[in-house]
Amino acid sequence: MVSIKDVAKHAGVAISTVSKVLNNYPNVSETTRTKVENAVKELNFVPNSVAAALSSKRAGRVALLVNLNVDAQAIDEIDMRYISGALSKAMELGLDVITLFFFMFKDKTADEVTRYLQSQSITGIIIFGLSKEDLVIHEIIRDQKFKCVVIDGPIVNENTSYVSINHMQAQYDVALKTVDENEFDKILYIAGKRNGYVTDDRIEGMKRLAHDRGLSLKIFYGEFSELQARNITLEHGEKSHIIICASDLMAIGAMKALEEMDIFRPVCGFDGTMLMGYVGQKMNTVRQDFSHLAAMAMEELNNLFNGESGKYVEAPYTLTQINYEDIIV
Amino acid sequence: MVSIKDVAKHAGVAISTVSKVLNNYPNVSETTRTKVENAVKELNFVPNSVAAALSSKRAGRVALLVNLNVDAQAIDEIDMRYISGALSKAMELGLDVITLFFFMFKDKTADEVTRYLQSQSITGIIIFGLSKEDLVIHEIIRDQKFKCVVIDGPIVNENTSYVSINHMQAQYDVALKTVDENEFDKILYIAGKRNGYVTDDRIEGMKRLAHDRGLSLKIFYGEFSELQARNITLEHGEKSHIIICASDLMAIGAMKALEEMDIFRPVCGFDGTMLMGYVGQKMNTVRQDFSHLAAMAMEELNNLFNGESGKYVEAPYTLTQINYEDIIV
């Protein structure tokens, strides 16, 4: 394996000089810089990131912490996009990444998790799928021993940023579109998890819409479960004109219920997953680009590494309709 | 951060002794062993795996190399199960893992990829979704600079194992079951990728079945694409009695086509993904436990690390039917 030592020898300079070139230090003359760069090229040198991580507690290794819901189909798709988006950007930025799942830390204390992360020389974490109940993770964020970026969880401190679309506005928009298309005014809203961060925002969006348009609004928590959405629809679907759901998966549950009841109601979802294509109907939904969201998170983490303070980063979304033809490959 | 040095001090022994205890070396007296173990407990010491990886070229860091197909829904589910299964087992075995995707190495040479992996101190690779066309990966396997475990790719050498179900037998079994249930004899088989490893095995299974049962068998390559399966079915579905597909996704495509044509044919799939639930029909399929498969692969990689030679590891499968009620949560 070719090391920094070989490069130094080849370029006729000291190891530290090579290191300085590699890490873009100032105070390196153009001549030595190019000498070193040539040596790097000729020897096909790739710095060993493990050694770098060990040696400097500076920027470095980041953990992708994913709250994987192994039972819900739609979630897989979202998580895969998160992960691949984050990894691509990390490679671009030269950051070292390991992927971890919430379930690995079940029954562990914040201290234990912290120690584990430190034992991996982790200095930054990106968190996907945080809910209010994940106390251990919250504690870790609060301790600020790591730079953190939370996706969809409104937490900011000196070392913590969060990135998210504007869930309130998005929910407002997609519901408005559906209402406008159908001109009814009794709305059934199937919200997400009672303790999920985005749930409150989206409910707020619905309330604003109901107020602005003088609509009647009934809200139930579907917990992002297809089954619960189905049951809620079976019970309250008939009395409503439109069913707005806080996730595509729940929208599917609602639609299946409506089919069963043999009545029609416009249904709209949230997330814009491909799964929507398999139900064989069109419906409005909010399309989030999860891959891009994750890339933004990685970029923000890099900013934190570079000394910036935590902040909120707003991601874009679009309204869309997904149907079978869009999916099939 | 508490290091091995602190443990040594606390236990009143030398650093090297602590290391020996940690790595289960022989030639350590019971007394010192317990002394050290107590110190580890009391100080909540977790060894730094980055430092370990740097210091020893022995066992160590493994790369999960996943061939992610970002467009096909069903694939996400399978990949997530692979990844989570592998990561869980790795944690159990104390192995360090990073996750990588094929697309990250697009247009890179084998040398470049090798250097990258070495720069990460990778010593073992588990490969998911290899096809005959991935020449660079094949070269890397051939070079044997890393211990490799390939899932579903029949490659074995001194440093390479592969784990897989018996695709020939599985395809035979699930097709036989479907044939027996329906008593028809003209079979349309929609195979997978022309260059996929499992495709040939499965076709062989179909041929054996056709021979054993005196069935007529038409074979087309659907490339694991829902759309192609749909088109093949539109063209040849009517003339056939039963449609056997090499993946669930293609089975869905076939069923959609049949619906469109307004005719009925028994359809069977392969993989046992939850996606099957969303089409609202029952069909036979082969259920592979991808998570377990990945865990087996990780275990086998660990065996390779421990000096064993590459070999074939056969994984179990079951026949099953999946339908809507099984999925909804």
Added chain:
DNA sequence: TTGTAGGCGTTATCAT
């Protein structure tokens, strides 16, 4: 501007 040397936390070799 460049080089020297100590250190990051382990493992591994070799005395003792």
Added chain:
DNA sequence: ATGATAACGCCTACAA
């Protein structure tokens, strides 16, 4: 059986 000590590959004061 135990303990110094030199790597591993890189970073970073500090010295020159």
